[in-house]
Amino acid sequence: MYTCPLCEQTNSQLFYQDKHRPYYRCEHCMLVFVPEEYRLDAEREKAFYDLHNNDPLDDGYRRFLSRMSIPMTERLVESQHGLDFGCGPGPTLSLLLEEQGHKVALYDIYYHPDTKVLEHEYDFMTATEVIEHLYQPNLVWQQWLSLVKAGGWLGIMTKLVIDKDAFASWHYKNDLTHVCFYSRETFQHLAERDNLQLEFIGNDVILLRKPQ
Secondary structure (H helix, E strand, C coil): CCCCCCCCCCCEEEEEEECCCCEEEEECCEEEEECHCCCCCHHHHHHHHCCCCCCCHHHHHHHHEEEEEEEHHHHHCCCCCCEEEECCCCCHHHHHHHCCEEEEEEEEEEEECCHHHHHEEEEEEECCCCCHCCCCHHHHHHHHHHHHEEEEHHHHHHHHEEHHHHHHHHHHCCCCCCCCEHHHHHHHHHHHCCCCCEECCCCCCEEECCCC
């Protein structure tokens, strides 16, 4: 029995086991997570990230991130200030949003580690392909909420758990830097708990709005 790293309940059950690690599911918030002892250390984790080739000039990568930038832009008023949390070595979503007239600060624990940007509030915050990597998702979630102004938007991109059969053949779990896996039920739990407006856009974009 493991404590859920998101809601901190202790009613998790073994959900799936492969040759690399076990995956537990919290029966309260439905988060699927990898126990702490199976996580990579910082050096090995960064080595995986260094293999990513996120080129802001790559049209395919820009199209991928437009799945976040377009719906987010549709919900913003003119010239707002945002934060791209976990922007990686080649920030690109920020460029797409800046092309629409917004100002975007950058933060990444490895590639843009300026913590001064975490001392401000923003009209919106984005985290694309970030939340599945978090070792302390509850602490970071609370931090994210504190970074967004009342009435502001939080945009998350992550693949969602469907069921155990789909999980068994899911490529997403095979990335050893992925340690938390969310479902629609998980985000519905967070939205209800924290009084957030929730929207699902397609299969992997989640938009949440703080109350005014």
